[in-house]
Amino acid sequence: DGGITQSPKYLFRKEGQNVTLSCEQNLNHDAMYWYRQDPGQGLRLIYYSQIVNDFQKGDIAEGYSVSREKKESFPLTVTSAQKNPTAFYLCASSIALLQQPQHFGDGTRLSIL
Amino acid sequence: DAKTTQPTSMDCAEGRAANLPCNHSTISGNEYVYWYRQIHSQGPQYIIHGLKNNETNEMASLIITEDRKSSTLILPHATLRDTAVYYCIVRGTLNTGTASKLTFGTGTRLQVTL
Numbered sequence A: 001d002g003g004i005t006q007s008p009k010y011l012f013r014k015e016g017q018n019v020t021l022s023c024e025q026n027l028n029h030d031a032m033y034w035y036r037q038d039p040g041q042g043l044r045l046i047y048y049s050q051i052v053n054d055f056q057k058g059d060i061a062e063g064y065s066v067s068r069e070k071k072e073s074f075p076l077t078v079t080s081a082q083k084n085p086t087a088f089y090l091c092a093s094s095i096a097l098l099q100q101p102q103h104f105g106d107g108t109r110l111s112i113l
Numbered sequence B: 001d002a003k004t005t006q007p008t009s010m011d012c013a014e015g016r017a018a019n020l021p022c023n024h025s026t027i028s029g030n031e032y033v034y035w036y037r038q039i040h041s042q043g044p045q046y047i048i049h050g051l052k053n054n055e056t057n058e059m060a061s062l063i064i065t066e067d068r069k070s071s072t073l074i075l076p077h078a079t080l081r082d083t084a085v086y087y088c089i090v091r092g093t094l095n096t097g098t099a100s101k102l103t104f105g106t107g108t109r110l111q112v113t114l
Helices: none
Strands: A004-008 A010-013 A019-027 A032-037 A045-049 A064-066 A076-078 A085-092 A108-112 B009-013 B017-024 B033-040 B045-050 B061-064 B072-075 B084-092 B108-113
Touching: A004 A085, A010 A019, A010 B072, A019 A032, A019 A085, A019 A108, A045 A064, A076 A085, B017 B033, B017 B084, B017 B108, B033 B061, B045 B061, B045 B072, B072 B084
Parallel strands: A010 A108, B009 B108
Antiparallel strands: A004 A019, A019 A076, A032 A045, A032 A085, A064 A076, A085 A108, B017 B072, B033 B045, B033 B084, B061 B072, B084 B108
């Protein structure tokens, strides 16, 4: 079955450490997205990518970085510059940028040790 | 993209129809109404979408008013597994917006009870 796979499901970060969240899709979608969700809140866009080797900042990109070297993969790195990284991170994809529906992974929950 | 307004929370008895409203009074002619739901600790799941005609699929029905300024998602026979946060969003079909318009609001928390 086609879909989006995020790993790991749970991740813990130490102070000053960078961590990378994985997102892989086999839907042959060009566009991919990373969202952050805080408790009781909606989804806020961190980064998005329209196509391979291209990505743009979303509303809350500070402290995060991404790469898009392959169509299937869009990893998100939470850097030490992100002072409040504890959140639920969701990866999504769509056929093209801003096209709906978006398909979402099941998320990674990041916590600080 | 148009802004949407949804009630914060709703309750529904199991087996009854759940009717979730959404206001999108600034919707423009080329924008679709999409509904997603998010069950706790999972990613959002696409439910249904429509432009101006009512739509039905195996999960739900979508009723859009004639002036398209509001819509209602109907779950005809709600079950406990339908307990989730339901998001109504409005999107154009072309790359006419900025990335910030991809944000999902806080949605409606539907609690289905016995």
